[in-house]
Amino acid sequence: MTQTNPTHRPLPRRTLRIGRLGLAGVISLAATTLASAGPTSEWSEQVWDAAQAGDNTRFSQLLTNVPPSAASITPSAELLLKSFDNNEQYRLEKIEEVTAELDEELAGADEDGSIDDLTLSQALVTAIELQILMDDRDTFFADERIGRVMAAGVVGATKAERHPHPATPAARLDPARPG
Numbered sequence: 001m002t003q004t005n006p007t008h009r010p011l012p013r014r015t016l017r018i019g020r021l022g023l024a025g026v027i028s029l030a031a032t033t034l035a036s037a038g039p040t041s042e043w044s045e046q047v048w049d050a051a052q053a054g055d056n057t058r059f060s061q062l063l064t065n066v067p068p069s070a071a072s073i074t075p076s077a078e079l080l081l082k083s084f085d086n087n088e089q090y091r092l093e094k095i096e097e098v099t100a101e102l103d104e105e106l107a108g109a110d111e112d113g114s115i116d117d118l119t120l121s122q123a124l125v126t127a128i129e130l131q132i133l134m135d136d137r138d139t140f141f142a143d144e145r146i147g148r149v150m151a152a153g154v155v156g157a158t159k160a161e162r163h164p165h166p167a168t169p170a171a172r173l174d175p176a177r178p179g
Contacts, residue, residue, distance in 0.1 A: 040069040060084070095133050102126045102145055115152045123149045 043062065050058040062171040063077040109115045115123060127149045134140045141147075 016113050040067050041068065042069045091133055095130065096124060098130045098133060102130060103150075106145055106148060109148075109152075114155065115149075117156060119155050120149075124153055 037163050047059065047062045050056075050062055056135060060081060063081055066074045066077050102123060105119055106115070111163070128147055130146075131137075131140050
């Protein structure tokens with residue numbers, strides 16, 4: 001699910017994280033221009049440092065506590081924080097939805113755990129989507145369902161290498177293969 005910009009180039013799915021850094025810079029710049037010294041410039045530097053370090057907790061705390069000298073950006077900071085909360089809620093809901101989809105796909109596995117080619121393709125796509133949505137890589141790879149999909153993917157790839165479909169480039173290039 002990518003969005004497009006006016007130049008018709010796909011925008012990455014994880015624009016939220018990049019957006020936080022970019023918006024922190026804008027807020028930092030705005031706050032810095034409000035006062036060149038004192039608590040506002042110190043605050044804006046802290047906002048920038050938190051965003052640059054990826055410290056979302058600190059970043060949110062700073063935007064929640066805008067100093068009085070930068071009060072003019074308080075409504076923008078509140079709107080930004082609300083947007084982050086909405087995006088996080090949507091991400092969590094989407095994780096539940098994609099996880100349920102993966103469960104359905106894996107429910108169709110044979111008794112020996114093997115998965116047919118089409119279901120395997122769908123499960124791999126779903127697993128990738130889940131990985132994109134999840135923040136913690138270790139938690140993602142620790143999930144037994146992901147292990148099942150990966151193992152089935154290895155079996156499927158090995159099978160495809162041994163017996164390529166006649167329409168694949170490898171099969172067409174092999175002169176010893178009839179077809």
